[in-house]
Amino acid sequence: MDEGFRFKVILLGQGAVGKSSLLLRYVENKFSLRHISTIQASFQSKTIEVDGRQVELSIWDTAGQEKYHALGPIYYRGSQGALLLFDITDSRSFEKVKTWVKELQRVLGDSCALMIVGNKLDLEKERTVTEQEARSYAETVNAQYMETSAKENLGISQVFDRLAEEMIRMA
Numbered sequence: 001m002d003e004g005f006r007f008k009v010i011l012l013g014q015g016a017v018g019k020s021s022l023l024l025r026y027v028e029n030k031f032s033l034r035h036i037s038t039i040q041a042s043f044q045s046k047t048i049e050v051d052g053r054q055v056e057l058s059i060w061d062t063a064g065q066e067k068y069h070a071l072g073p074i075y076y077r078g079s080q081g082a083l084l085l086f087d088i089t090d091s092r093s094f095e096k097v098k099t100w101v102k103e104l105q106r107v108l109g110d111s112c113a114l115m116i117v118g119n120k121l122d123l124e125k126e127r128t129v130t131e132q133e134a135r136s137y138a139e140t141v142n143a144q145y146m147e148t149s150a151k152e153n154l155g156i157s158q159v160f161d162r163l164a165e166e167m168i169r170m171a
C-alpha cells in the first residue's frame with residue numbers, strides 16, 4: 001500500500017509580510033486585518049492529495065522570532081520545504097528573502113525545496129517589487145516563484161500544491 005508522504009515546511013520572512021495570515025487562510029480559510037502575533041513557534045498540519053498520493057504537511061510559523069534573529073538550526077532542521085515570503089509593496093522584505101535563502105542553503109544545502117512567495121497581490125497598485133525581478137532572482141537560486149493574496153485568497157493552495165510536488169520529486 002502507498003503510505004504517502006509527510007513533510008515539514010517552514011515559513012520564513014520579515015515581520016508583517018503575511019506569514020500567519022497565509023497559514024490561517026490555508027488551514028482555516030480565515031483572514032484578519034489585525035497583525036496576528038504568534039506567541040511561540042507553532043505548527044499546523046494539513047493533509048492534501050497530490051497525484052493521487054496523500055501528503056501530510058506540518059507547516060511551521062516563525063512566531064515573530066525573526067525580529068530577534070533568534071531562528072536557528074532547530075527551526076530549520078528536518079524541513080523538506082521552505083516558503084520564503086515577502087510583501088510585493090515592500091522592497092526591503094524582498095531583500096530579506098535573499099538573506100534567508102543564503103542562510104538556508106548554508107544550513108541545509110540543496111536538500112530543501114524553496115518556494116519564494118510575493119504576498120499582498122491585492123495591493124498590486126502599490127507594488128514596488130516586479131514579478132519579473134522576483135522570478136529572475138528565484139531562478140538564480142533554484143527556487144520556484146508564485147504570488148498570493150491571503151486577504152483575497154489568491155494562489156494560496158497552489159503554492160502548497162506546487163511545493164508538495166517539488167518535495168515529492170526530491171524525496
Ligand code: GDP
Nearest residue numbers: 016017018019020021033035036120149150151
Ligand atoms: P506576519 O508577521 O508575517 O505573520 O504577518 P501577518 O500575517 O500578521 O500580517 C501582517 C499584516 O498584513 C496584517 O495586518 C494582515 O492583515 C496583513 N496582510 C496579510 N496578508 C495580506 C494580504 O494578502 N493582503 C493585504 N492587503 N494585507 C495582508
